Amino acid sequence: MKKLIILGAGTAGTMMLNKLYHELDQNEWELTIVDQSKEHYYQPGFLFIPFGIYKKKDVIKPKYNFFPPGVNVIFSPIDRVEGENNKVYLENGQTLDYDFLIIATGTQTRPSETPGLQDKLWYKDIFDFYTLEGALKLHDKLKEWEGGDLIMCIPELPYKCPVAPIEFVCLADDYFTKAGIRDKVNIKYATLMSGAFTKPIASKMLGDMLAEKNIEIIPDFYLESVDNDAKKIISYDGREVDFDLLTIVPVNMGSDMIARSGLGDDMNYVKIDKQTLQSVHFDNIFAIGDAGNLPTSKAGSVAHFSGEILFENILAAIDGRELKAKFDGHANCYIESGKGKATLIDFNYDTEPLPGEYPLPGIGPFSLLKETKMNHYGKLIFRWIYWHMLLKGKELPVEANMSMVGKKVS
Amino acid sequence: MPVKTIAGKEINVTEEGYLEDMNQWNEDVAKAIASELNIDLTDKHFEVLNFLREKAKNGETLTIRQVGKSGIVDIKEFYKLFPKGPMKFASKIAGLPKPTSCV
Numbered sequence: 001m002k003k004l005i006i007l008g009a010g011t012a013g014t015m016m017l018n019k020l021y022h023e024l025d026q027n028e029w030e031l032t033i034v035d036q037s038k039e040h041y042y043q044p045g046f047l048f049i050p051f052g053i054y055k056k057k058d059v060i061k062p063k064y065n066f067f068p069p070g071v072n073v074i075f076s077p078i079d080r081v082e083g084e085n086n087k088v089y090l091e092n093g094q095t096l097d098y099d100f101l102i103i104a105t106g107t108q109t110r111p112s113e114t115p116g117l118q119d120k121l122w123y124k125d126i127f128d129f130y131t132l133e134g135a136l137k138l139h140d141k142l143k144e145w146e147g148g149d150l151i152m153c154i155p156e157l158p159y160k161c162p163v164a165p166i167e168f169v170c171l172a173d174d175y176f177t178k179a180g181i182r183d184k185v186n187i188k189y190a191t192l193m194s195g196a197f198t199k200p201i202a203s204k205m206l207g208d209m210l211a212e213k214n215i216e217i218i219p220d221f222y223l224e225s226v227d228n229d230a231k232k233i234i235s236y237d238g239r240e241v242d243f244d245l246l247t248i249v250p251v252n253m254g255s256d257m258i259a260r261s262g263l264g265d266d267m268n269y270v271k272i273d274k275q276t277l278q279s280v281h282f283d284n285i286f287a288i289g290d291a292g293n294l295p296t297s298k299a300g301s302v303a304h305f306s307g308e309i310l311f312e313n314i315l316a317a318i319d320g321r322e323l324k325a326k327f328d329g330h331a332n333c334y335i336e337s338g339k340g341k342a343t344l345i346d347f348n349y350d351t352e353p354l355p356g357e358y359p360l361p362g363i364g365p366f367s368l369l370k371e372t373k374m375n376h377y378g379k380l381i382f383r384w385i386y387w388h389m390l391l392k393g394k395e396l397p398v399e400a401n402m403s404m405v406g407k408k409v410s
Numbered sequence: 411m412p413v414k415t416i417a418g419k420e421i422n423v424t425e426e427g428y429l430e431d432m433n434q435w436n437e438d439v440a441k442a443i444a445s446e447l448n449i450d451l452t453d454k455h456f457e458v459l460n461f462l463r464e465k466a467k468n469g470e471t472l473t474i475r476q477v478g479k480s481g482i483v484d485i486k487e488f489y490k491l492f493p494k495g496p497m498k499f500a501s502k503i504a505g506l507p508k509p510t511s512c513v
Contacts, residue, residue: 156475198510220495222474224485234490236474251475266476295510 002029003312005088005098007078007257009035011043011391012289012303013104014066016144019311019392021068030094032072034088038063041132042386044300047164047336049135050142051175056132058383059274068390078105081261083282089260100284100314103270105257107160107290109250114155116226117250126226126246129168130160142175147184148244152192153233155223159252159268160290160298163345165189166196166206167336168247173213174338190218190233190241199352202345205369209337252298254291274349275326275373277310283319286310296329296349304390307329309399330402332358334379342375348402354409359398361406368407417442428501428508432466435505444503452505455491457482459504466506473497 004020006013017033024031043343045059067073076092081101088096109130111118117126122160128134131330152169176182189196189210195203196210196217210217224236232240254268262268263281270287274294278287288310289303296302305327312325329349336342344366345353357364365374389396414423417438422430427443429435440459444451451459461480465472474497478485492499497509 157473158460222485222489236485266479 002028002099003030003097004100005031005096006031006033006102007081007088008104008106008289008291009033009040009067009073010104010106010289011386012106012291012307013393014040014063015303015307015393016102016104016288016310017071018066018068018391021071021309022393023311023315025064026070030072031070032074032098033067034074034076034078034090034096035063036075036077038075040391042068042383043130044161044386045383046129046132046135046138047167047171050127050129050138050168051171052139052143053171056136058133059213061387062124078255079260080257081106081263081285083261083263083279085286086284098284100237100317101282101286102310102314103258103263103285103291104285104289105255105291107252107254108160109267110253111248111250112222113251113253114225116228117248119226119228121226121228121231121246125231125244126248127290128248128250129164130249141245145245146175147181148361149186149242149248150186150245151233151241151243152187152189153221153223153246153248154189154193156192158298159249161333162197162299163333163335164296165191165249166210169210169215170213170293170338171336173215177320185357187213187215188218188241189215189272190221190223192220192222194219197353201349201355202347202353204369205343205355206335209343213338215292258291265293267293271407274329276323277306277327278313278317278323285316286314287328294327294329297331297333299331299333299385300390301332302330304396305332305400313359326401328401334382335373336376336379337371341371341373343371343378344375344378346402346407351402351404351407354407356407358406359403364406424508426508429505432505435463439505440503443505447503449492449499449501449503452491453486454483455503458488458500462500462504462506463467466504467478471509 006017017282040061040063042059045054048054076090079089079091081088096124123137127138152165176185196206197203222236224234234240258264258268270292272287272292277286290298309325309327313323316323332346334342334344338402346358347353355369358366358368366378421434477488488496501509
């Protein structure tokens with residue numbers, strides 16, 4: 001029997017398992033998936049929890065629901081990969097051999113990287129919403145909060161779901177307006193970027209949207225530390241911003257297992273070819289999803305689109321053929337903007353987000369870089385698509401690589 | 411593509427003044443770009459610039475945090491050497507492309 005192992009049973013790993021299960025001959029291939037946790041989180045839903053739109057039960061299902069029959073499932077933390085000998089060492093003491101390995105261990109928040117962040121105000125006046133625990137505790141806080149300075153801070157790139165902090169402040173604006181205390185809340189957006197987003201056209205559109213909602217952007221703010229006593233965040237160039245409530249995207253890093261295996265960059269992201277997704281060190285190792293060092297967004301859409309490419313390339317590698325499928329960095333993000341509307345961006349390594357319609361020109365039904373109710377419905381219906389189609393590896397009616405069809409170039 | 415005379419040399423630059431070709435760079439070019447940004451280059455500056463150029467030759471792009479772990483400067487010192495936008499200014503002076511953040 002030949003062996004294929006997937007490390008990580010999140011969005012990307014589960015999706016790849018299902019795709020490969022249906023393609024590979026089960027008399028020839030033994031498939032194994034390893035993860036440390038038994039619960040699958042619908043992470044795009046975390047954003048809605050602080051505002052009471054989603055509850056805990058809306059974002060959790062058992063991982064077992066999504067594994068096809070007959071695959072080996074191992075729940076254990078991973079110690080390391082030994083690429084030279086095609087071995088994976090698990091913390092439960094098991095050693096696994098493989099012919100092909102897919103690393104899908106994702107990215108994690110590291111609040112400990114910022115001095116003062118995980119101190120006495122952590123989960124009292126300082127929250128993240130990238131973990132279920134943080135999102136739930138922030139929900140409890142918002143229920144009783146009476147107003148003041150709400151600071152959303154982005155201290156480092158890259159981080160998972162680059163548009164989530166923008167969505168958060170838009171939903172906060174909506175939430176406090178409905179609660180009748182918007183006039184008592186100052187919402188500020190402190191970011192290490194030079195604007196609301198990195199790429200010029202989207203940055204302008206999203207910047208204008210925040211300005212309309214009376215949300216102040218504090219650009220080029222590279223966070224050094226948090227002062228818990230004075231309730232200030234301090235940047236490396238000495239600027240200080242007061243907060244009453246701080247919401248933050250903690251520094252993101254890949255799994256320490258990647259560092260122990262010698263497969264990653266300084267941030268523990270697996271070094272891979274940005275088109276073929278193959279490890280730069282070993283031909284039989286690939287990475288997908290947030291675990292890789294692709295120069296594009298860390299987002300579910302990227303995992304999905306690059307999954308199509310990885311699927312073709314794994315099959316080619318198994319047959320000893322050239323890796324012909326090339327990923328273009330395609331990302332597609334719905335941006336919840338409050339008041340029942342959302343906007344949408346679609347882009348890749350070379351093309352920045354542009355206005356237009358998606359996926360069909362003149363028809364849409366979704367509009368790019370424009371706030372519409374239809375985009376909001378797209379975002380909500382995605383949860384159903386995620387559980388019932390995406391994780392199960394079913395094909396969705398959109399292209400893996402980005403299309404210029406429907407986009408307006410000025 | 412604009413051509414600019416920097417330190418007596420004809421050099422291809424982008425609209426924002428970043429060098430198109432890192433091989434057209436030398437120390438005088440660095441000093442000239444730095445003086446436009448009101449930065450006087452010291453040996454420490456050059457250590458950082460050479461580190462960035464070395465990494466760029468290997469195809470690596472860096473973040474401020476990674477420069478802070480280089481052993482040459484910590485992040486605070488990096489800000490002192492290249493105030494306001496250390497990565498942007500250091501890249502420009504080092505003759506490298508404008509740093510892109512991959513969001």
